Amino acid sequence: MTTEFIAKTASALFLSALLTVPASAELTALIGATVHPVSQAPIENGIVLIENGRIQAVGENLEIPVQARRIELDGLHLYPGFVHPGTQLGLTEISSVAGTVDTSEMGNINAAVRAEVAVNHDSELLPTTIAGGVLSAHIVPGGGLIRGHSAMMRLDGWSWEDMVLAAPVAMHLAFPPGAVEDDENEDLKLIEQTLDQARHWHQANGAAAAGTGSRPPRNDQLEALGPLLTGAVALVIHANRHDVMTAALDWAQGQGFERLVLSANADVQYIAERLAADDIPVILRGIYTLPTRRWEAYDMAFVAPARLHQAGVRFAISDSGGGMEVANARNLPFQAGSAIAHGLPAEAALKSVTLWPAQILGLGEELGSIEVGKRASLFAATGDPLEPMSRIERVWIDGAEYDLGRDRGRRLYERYRDRNAAVQETNH
Amino acid sequence: MIRHSFFVGAMMATGLAFADASWVPDIEAWNSPQPARPDSVIFRNATIWTGTDEGVIENADLVIRQGRISALGTDLNVPRGALEIDASGMHLTPGIIDAHSHAAIIGGVNEASRISTADVRIRDVIDSESINIYRQLAGGVTTINLLHGSANAIGGQMSVIKMRWGASPAELVFDAAPEGIKFALGENPKQSNWRAEQPRYPQTRHGVEQVIREKFQQAEDYRRAFDDMPRGRAARDRVPPRPNHELQAIAEILAGGRDIHSHAYRADEMLALMRVAEQFGFVIKTFQHVLEGYKIAPQMAAHGAGGSTFIDWWAFKYEAIDGIGYNPALMHQAGVLTGLHSDNPELARRMNLEAAKAVRYGQVDPHDALKMITAWPADQLGIGERTGRLATGMDADVVLWTGHPLSVQSRVEQTWVDGRRYFDRDADQRMRERLAAERAELIALVLADDDNNGNDNNQDSPEPTSPERRRVHSFAAHLTGYRASELDHDEYCIFHDH
Numbered sequence: 068m069t070t071e072f073i074a075k076t077a078s079a080l081f082l083s084a085l086l087t088v089p090a091s092a093e094l095t096a097l098i099g100a101t102v103h104p105v106s107q108a109p110i111e112n113g114i115v116l117i118e119n120g121r122i123q124a125v126g127e128n129l130e131i132p133v134q135a136r137r138i139e140l141d142g143l144h145l146y147p148g149f150v151h152p153g154t155q156l157g158l159t160e161i162s163s164v165a166g167t168v169d170t171s172e173m174g175n176i177n178a179a180v181r182a183e184v185a186v187n188h189d190s191e192l193l194p195t196t197i198a199g200g201v202l203s204a205h206i207v208p209g210g211g212l213i214r215g216h217s218a219m220m221r222l223d224g225w226s227w228e229d230m231v232l233a234a235p236v237a238m239h240l241a242f243p244p245g246a247v248e249d250d251e252n253e254d255l256k257l258i259e260q261t262l263d264q265a266r267h268w269h270q271a272n273g274a275a276a277a278g279t280g281s282r283p284p285r286n287d288q289l290e291a292l293g294p295l296l297t298g299a300v301a302l303v304i305h306a307n308r309h310d311v312m313t314a315a316l317d318w319a320q321g322q323g324f325e326r327l328v329l330s331a332n333a334d335v336q337y338i339a340e341r342l343a344a345d346d347i348p349v350i351l352r353g354i355y356t357l358p359t360r361r362w363e364a365y366d367m368a369f370v371a372p373a374r375l376h377q378a379g380v381r382f383a384i385s386d387s388g389g390g391m392e393v394a395n396a397r398n399l400p401f402q403a404g405s406a407i408a409h410g411l412p413a414e415a416a417l418k419s420v421t422l423w424p425a426q427i428l429g430l431g432e433e434l435g436s437i438e439v440g441k442r443a444s445l446f447a448a449t450g451d452p453l454e455p456m457s458r459i460e461r462v463w464i465d466g467a468e469y470d471l472g473r474d475r476g477r478r479l480y481e482r483y484r485d486r487n488a489a490v491q492e493t494n495h
Numbered sequence: 496m497i498r499h500s501f502f503v504g505a506m507m508a509t510g511l512a513f514a515d516a517s518w519v520p521d522i523e524a525w526n527s528p529q530p531a532r533p534d535s536v537i538f539r540n541a542t543i544w545t546g547t548d549e550g551v552i553e554n555a556d557l558v559i560r561q562g563r564i565s566a567l568g569t570d571l572n573v574p575r576g577a578l579e580i581d582a583s584g585m586h587l588t589p590g591i592i593d594a595h596s597h598a599a600i601i602g603g604v605n606e607a608s609r610i611s612t613a614d615v616r617i618r619d620v621i622d623s624e625s626i627n628i629y630r631q632l633a634g635g636v637t638t639i640n641l642l643h644g645s646a647n648a649i650g651g652q653m654s655v656i657k658m659r660w661g662a663s664p665a666e667l668v669f670d671a672a673p674e675g676i677k678f679a680l681g682e683n684p685k686q687s688n689w690r691a692e693q694p695r696y697p698q699t700r701h702g703v704e705q706v707i708r709e710k711f712q713q714a715e716d717y718r719r720a721f722d723d724m725p726r727g728r729a730a731r732d733r734v735p736p737r738p739n740h741e742l743q744a745i746a747e748i749l750a751g752g753r754d755i756h757s758h759a760y761r762a763d764e765m766l767a768l769m770r771v772a773e774q775f776g777f778v779i780k781t782f783q784h785v786l787e788g789y790k791i792a793p794q795m796a797a798h799g800a801g802g803s804t805f806i807d808w809w810a811f812k813y814e815a816i817d818g819i820g821y822n823p824a825l826m827h828q829a830g831v832l833t834g835l836h837s838d839n840p841e842l843a844r845r846m847n848l849e850a851a852k853a854v855r856y857g858q859v860d861p862h863d864a865l866k867m868i869t870a871w872p873a874d875q876l877g878i879g880e881r882t883g884r885l886a887t888g889m890d891a892d893v894v895l896w897t898g899h900p901l902s903v904q905s906r907v908e909q910t911w912v913d914g915r916r917y918f919d920r921d922a923d924q925r926m927r928e929r930l931a932a933e934r935a936e937l938i939a940l941v942l943a944d945d946d947n948n949g950n951d952n953n954q955d956s957p958e959p960t961s962p963e964r965r966r967v968h969s970f971a972a973h974l975t976g977y978r979a980s981e982l983d984h985d986e987y988c989i990f991h992d993h
Contacts, residue, residue: 191810364927455855
C-alpha cells in the first residue's frame with residue numbers, strides 16, 4: 068500500500084510539476100513577419116526565437132537552429148502583448164448577476180485583501196480579451212478607501228496561482244474628494260489613523276523580532292500595510308478631479324510615500340506639469356469619456372494623452388477598469404489609437420499600452436516589448452493593432468501558442484456562420 | 496449678462512446667420528447662431544464614400560446647392576459664387592445616422608410605470624439644449640433616433656431629429672421620418688434586475704409575449720369600433736367610441752402607419768415577437784441591440800426585420816452573454832438590413848470606429864461597414880431617400896474626415912447638415928478662445944467684486960443643497976457636462992441599459 072501510495076504521489080507531483088512548466092520548452096522560430104519590438108524600430112522580415120517561454124533572439128538574418136520549430140508568418144505583424152494597467156478582469160463575469168461579481172469588498176479598510184485570489188481563471192471574459200491582444204493585466208481590487216493589494220497577471224493559466232506574474236504589486240487608495248476643502252474629513256482621518264496604527268504595529272513587531280519588546284497581537288489589516296510602509300510596493304491613488312488629485316498627491320508626499328502612481332481620469336492633464344516635476348506616473352483611466360464640464364472642448368479627454376506626453380509625464384492608457392468595460396478590455400489598444408488622432412505620436416501611443424504600463428507597474432524586465440530575455444507573450448496581427456480594422460490572427464503566451472478558438476465570440480461566430488450558410492444553401 | 500453683450504449683440508448686428516469665417520458656435524444652443532447655408536458649395540478632390548452602388552470615388556468633387564447634393568463626380572464645374580473647400584487628401588462620407596439614442600432627452604427617457612405607454616411621445620421632451628448634440632456633431636453624427644426607454648414592453652413614440660445645434664425642439668424634428676414606436680423584450684420589461692416597489696405583470700418572457708399579443712387584440716377591437724361607426728347622418732344617433740391614445744398608437748402599427756423598433760437581446764424573444772407580428776399581418780421594422788440576431792438571422796431576413804446592433808455591449812447582464820462582435824457581419828451575410836447604433840452619448844461620437852470593428856469581426860467590406868452607420872440605419876428609419884447617402888437630390892448631410900473614415904487616426908474636420916456647416920474644427924477653435932476669454936473676464940469681475948466687498952468670502956454662503964439632490968448629483972458626477980435638469984438624470988438609465 069505504501070509503495071503504491073508513494074508511486075501515486077510521486078507521479079502526481081511529477082504531473083503537477085509538468086503543469087507549471089511552460090508548454091513551450093521546445094525552440095520555436097517565428098519567421099517572415101514584420102517584427103515591432105516597441106523598444107526599437109520595426110524589423111521587416113524579422114525572426115523571433117523563443118525557448119522556454121522566453122525570447123531568445125530577435126533580428127533579421129538570424130541563424131535558425133535546425134531543431135527549431137518554424138512558424139511562417141508572412142505578411143503579418145508581430146507585436147508584444149498589450150499590458151492592461153488596471154482592470155477587474157477575472158473578478159467579475161456578468162455585472163448584473165451579483166453571484167458573479169467580486170469587484171468591491173465592503174467597508175473602508177480592506178488593506179488585507181488580495182485581488183489575485185478571487186480571479187476566476189476560466190472566466191469567459193479572458194479568452195475574448197486575449198483574442199484582442201491584451202495578454203497580461205494589472206488586476207485591481209475596488210472596495211473602500213484602502214482597497215488592498217493588486218497583482219500583475221497573465222490572462223491565461225490553469226489557476227490564479229499559475230497566472231500571477233507579480234503580487235503584491237501595489238496598495239490601492241481611493242482619496243476622499245471631501246478632503247479637498249475639509250481638514251476634518253472623516254474618511255481621510257480614518258486613513259491616517261490606520262496608517263499610524265500600522266506604523267506603530269510594525270515598529271512593535273520589529274522590536275519583538277529584535278527581542279526588545281513583546282509581540283503585538285496579530286492584525287491582518289495592519290500587517291498587510293507593511294510592504295507599503297517599507298516601500299516594497301507602490302501606492303496607487305485613485306482620484307477623479309484635478310483638485311482631488313492635487314490634494315491627494317500633497318497628502319501622500321506629506322505622508323512620506325515615495326513610490327506613487329496616480330490612477331486618474333482625463334482631468335489629470337490639468338496637473339501634468341506637477342506630475343512631470345515630481346516624476347509621478349499616471350494610469351489614465353480611459354479617453355473614451357465625455358468632457359467633465361460643459362465648457363470644456365469636445366475632445367478634452369481625447370487630447371489627455373498628448374498633453375501628458377508633451378509635459379513629460381510617464382503614463383499608461385487604461386480604461387475605466389470596471390463595470391461594462393471589464394468585458395471590453397480588448398478595446399484598450401483603440402483608446403491609444405484614438406489618442407494619435409488627437410496629437411499623441413504613434414510610437415508613444417503603442418508604448419502607452421505595452422512597455423510603459425509594464426515599466427510603471429514594475430515588470431519592465433518581463434513584459435511590454437519583444438526583447439531578449441523577456442516573456443514570449445506576443446501576437447501576430449494583419450496590420451497596426453491600434454486600428455480596429457486590423458485582425459489578430461495568432462497569439463503566444465509565455466511561448467505557448469494560445470487557441471483563439473476558446474474565444475466565446477469566435478466560437479459562436481463559426482458555429483452560426485456555418486449554420487446560416489447551410490440554411491441559405493437549403494433555401495436556394 | 497456678459498454673454499448677451501458678447502454674442503447676442505454681435506448676432507443682431509450682423510443679421511441672422513454668420514458668414515463662414517466669422518461664425519462661432521456656442522456651448523449653449525440658445526446662444527449658438529445658425530450657420531449660414533451657402534447657395535452653393537463644392538468640395539474639391541476628396542475621396543468620396545457614397546454609401547451607394549457608386550462605391551468609393553477617388554479625387555472627386557461634390558456640389559451642394561441650396562441644402563441638397565446637386566452633383567457628384569470628377570472635374571465638376573464650379574457653380575458661380577460657390578464656396579470652395581479643398582478636400583485634397585481628405586475623405587467625405589454621408590452624415591452618421593444613429594438609430595438608437597437618448598442623447599437629447601436625458602431626464603425624460605423612461606415612463607417606467609405601465610407595461611404599455613404607447614401614448615407617451617418623445618417629441619414632447621426633446622431637449623435642444625443638450626450639449627450632446629454639439630459633441631456628437633463633432634463626431635460626424637447628423638441624425639439621431641430618440642427612443643423611449645425599455646422599461647415597458649410597449650414604450651413611447653419615437654422622434655427622429657437632425658442635429659441642427661441652435662434650433663428649437665420643433666425645428667430639430669426631421670419631418671421626413673415616418674412615425675415609430677419603441678418596444679422592449681427581455682430582462683428590462685420583466686423587471687429582472689431591480690426590485691420594483693410594485694411588482695407588475697409580466698415577470699417572464701412568455702408573459703411579455705402574451706401582453707403584447709393582447710394589446711394588439713385590443714387595438715384591433717378599438718380600430719374596428721371606429722371602422723364600424725356609420726358615416727354621415729346615420730352616425731348622429733350613435734355615441735362614438737371613447738378615444739384612447741394608447742390603443743390609437745398601437746392601432747396605427749396594425750394599419751402600417753407606425754414602425755416598431757424593439758429592444759431585444761435573445762433569439763427566443765425576437766422570434767416570438769416576429770410571430771405575433773405575422774399573426775396580425777405586419778412586419779417588425781427593426782430589432783434594437785439584437786445581440787443574438789446572428790442566431791436567427793435567416794428568420795429575420797425572411798420576416799423582413801432589420802437589426803440595429805452593438806459591437807461590444809455584452810456580458811453586462813445574463814441576456815447579453817452571447818453578444819458577439821461578429822453579429823453585424825453574420826446578420827449582413829444572411830441578408831438582414833444591418834446597422835450599428837450607440838445608445839450612449841459618448842459612444843455616439845466615434846461610431847466610425849464601431850464600423851471599423853465590423854470589418855475586424857467577420858471581415859465586412861469597409862464600404863458596407865460604413866453603410867452600417869449611414870445608409871442602412873437611414874433605411875431602417877425610413878429616411879433613406881433623404882439622408883444617409885451621397886447622391887444627387889439627397890440632403891446635404893456630409894462629413895469631412897482628415898483621413899480614412901474607419902481609421903482610428905482620423906478625426907472629423909467638418910460636419911454639414913442640410914447644407915449648413917454645424918461643426919468646423921476652426922470655428923470650434925475660435926469658440927474655445929472666446930470661452931477662455933470670457934472665463935478670464937468673469938474671474939476678473941469676481942475678484943474685483945471681492946475687493947470691493949472687503950474680500951469676505953464667508954458673506955455669501957452657498958445655497959443649502961437638499962440631501963436628495965446632492966445624492967443624485969454625486970451619483971451622476973461623471974455626467975457633469977450637463978445642466979442641472981439633466982443631472983436629475985433617470986437613475987433608471989444609469990442602472991439599467993435602455
